[in-house]
Amino acid sequence: MSNWAGVTTLEIDTPALCLDADALEHNIERMAAFFQQRPAALRPHCKTHKCPTIAWMQLRAGAIGITCAKLGEAEVMAQAGIRDILIANQIVGPKIPRLIGLAAYSDVMVAVDDIANAQDLSAAACAAGATLRVLMEVDAGMDRCGVPPGEPSLALARQLVALPGLRFEGIMGYEGHAVMIPDPAERRAATEKAMGILVGVRDLLQDAGLPVGIVSAGGTGTYDVTGAYPGVTEVQAGSYATMDARYDTVGVGFERALTVVARVISAPREDMVVIDAGLKTMTTEFGLPTLVHPEGWALQSLSEEHGKLRREGGKPLRPGDVVTLVPSHGCTAINLHDAYVVTRDDRVIGEWPIAARGCVR
């Protein structure tokens, strides 16, 4: 790790993944304020930032716990002293002993949507003398993981409640098909429909006498609708802390904290220059990153180590000039980096390890 504290953004060695501390803090406070006066609570998803420092900032601001996508991410967060962790995914196969181990030093909770998997978890928990918290995942319309609503949900929940070594805490259902809908009214309608399905499952279970303490859902594009929906108890929004270009276009009102700072390394033509940031620095599954500085230039393409910029009326650029881009998808771009270069007022204040990057298992 380099020691850049105090240098200006223009002096940072590149390419670098930068985080604006003011914008990050603003985003964390803004989301926390939304939940302050509501029955629902915030359980931010750490799959975007992957950084225990930021997770602790969210917890200090009022979050009740955190969400992770992977067991490896949850282990990193637990090792950083965080206890209440939801792994919003199914854990199967050789990972199960690790999960039971994690339950010995955290209050980890895991998603289940299959009885055979739940029986495996139950057997492993019983063998270790442990109790594992589980949420039944319901397909609220996204068509990814989750048991279908209605009778299949009730049937699985009845079996989960009876399994030794497991504590049935409630249900979750991520409305990922709604979070990116650009039109706010359409997004609201799709979100309300999904939450209607999820809370409908809660009602079904409760009417059958099953305890449903937790109803967990929500992302950055839908937190305001999901977080206000009667019956939802917690929201898993994640991208809001750092933001990215994709969420900028949805207009969710959070500030841009995450950027990539790069440098021109070659200026072969007046209308085209090459920067030192390519696909090893940024990802493209949601489109090219957005060039935000300097004006009058646009990112044309990325290859492994290079990015090509096209001139669109801007001042000529020379090798050594610094440019700034916003990743299109924060989650996967952040996953490429060891640390954030954290800045305030354009000066570096430190480097924060992205300790849970690359935790694909």
Ligand SMILES: Cc1ncc(COP(=O)(O)O)c(C=O)c1O
């Ligand atoms: C299960 C689950 N919950 C919550 C989120 C957070 O979504 P966002 O990044 O839109 O805040 C995700 C994102 O993929 C997710 O998969």
